[in-house]
Amino acid sequence: MNITDVALSKATIQTNHLLNNINAFKSLMNADTKFMAVVKADAYSHGAIPLSREMEAQNAADFFGVAQLSEALQLREAGIVIPILVFNAVRPHEMAYAIKHNITMTVFTPETAAEIVTVAEELGIKATVHIKIDSGMARLGVTTYEAARELYDILQSSAVHVEGIFTHFADAKESSPENYTHEQFRRFKNILDQFEVDGVTFELRHCCNTAGTINFPDYHLDMVRVGLGLYGLNPSVSHQDSIQLTPIQTVETTVTYVKDFPAGESVGYGRTYVSTEPMRIATVAIGYADGVAKNLANKGFFTYNGHRVPILGEVCMDQIMLDVSEVVDIKIGDHVTYFGDPKDGNIQITEVAKTVSASQYDLLCRMGARVKRVYSVNEV
Ligand SMILES: Cc1ncc(COP(=O)(O)O)c(C=O)c1O
Secondary structure, X not given: OOHHHHOOEXXXXXXXXXXXXXXXXHOOOOOOOEEEEEOHHHHHOOOHHXXXXXXXXXXXXXXXXXXXXXXXXXXXXXXXXXXXXXXXXXXXXXXXXXXXXXXXXXXOOHHHHHHHHHHHHHHOOOEEEEEEEOOOOOOOOEOOHHHHHHHHHHOOOOOEEEEEEEXXXXXXXXXXXXXXXXXXXXXXXXXXXXXXXXXXXXOEEEEEOHHHHHHOHHHOOOEEEEOHHHHOOOOOOOOHHHOOOOOOEEEEEEEEEEEEEOOXXXXXXXXXXXXXXXXXXXXXXXXXXXXXXHHHOOOOXXXXXXXXXXXXXXXXXXXXXXXXXXXXXXXXXXXXXXXOOHHHOOOOHHHHXXXXXXXXXXXXXXXXOOOEEEEEOOOO
């Protein structure tokens, strides 16, 4: 028995759109700039293994980026061979796994740097590392040339390849001259320049996420690290027209009940909606446990064949009630869409995020395990 075949909710993920989105980014880049596809958090819940396999098979990415070593090891186990950078720290007891599986580690403390040298020398296998600079995100990284230089010096061993150096932008969504990204880049560049004066260069200097890649072409350097944009979503508020992206995911669920409903009755937990006139209500099999934003209560919509059907009352854990008075032909077994491509008459997750004052990253990553992922190269 295949349990996923009976799933009531489905996310259709179109890999052709993924590849088109990558090409759209590449058209903004110099030919020799490398492309890192950021597939952390299970590719923002789209499924890191199938998408990485597809990108690798199509030669679409030069690198994959993940947050944690466990994610990188899963990709290696799935047969992925191209370089993978782990953004977060790799702890001492994990280093041998990273080195044996040729996974690139991020370094930002002298202790980690020293431990990597020891482990790599003991194993007799070359470790590859990138140094992390904190240019203003205040998350991970060293802030000065002296601190970066100390890491570099500790890492000097025939068993270690210091391949790269990178930083991460905190606020690249818009590109005005006052934007903080310019200051972050200046700080990063300053450190790179001091290395260069001392005769040290790096093969891969990188700083741009999706918004940085779109808004700051001068800052691409040797590689860009694109996450959200892969999935067809644009976090930028500037230069919206400079890139055409297509959302790759459509999430739909099944209508399990349809009823005529009288005026003056309440709907759902807490009785937050009371009907003012007779109406038709459909119950659908998706809820906040599947990732639907709970704050959509009484203000969000699903679509049915391109028609918007409002959410009535609270979003339950596994179900939602919809006002389908305007789409009288809807019946049990039909499908309604939570989000997808607006070109298909669906609501984009960007709009859902605005409705609930959440980020599209957050909503995407919430898609639950009950939503069956289906990979398609065809139009939905
Ligand atoms: C270090 C690093 N680089 C790149 C990205 C990709 O960001 P985005 O999804 O905005 O492209 C992330 C994600 O937050 C990140 O942590």
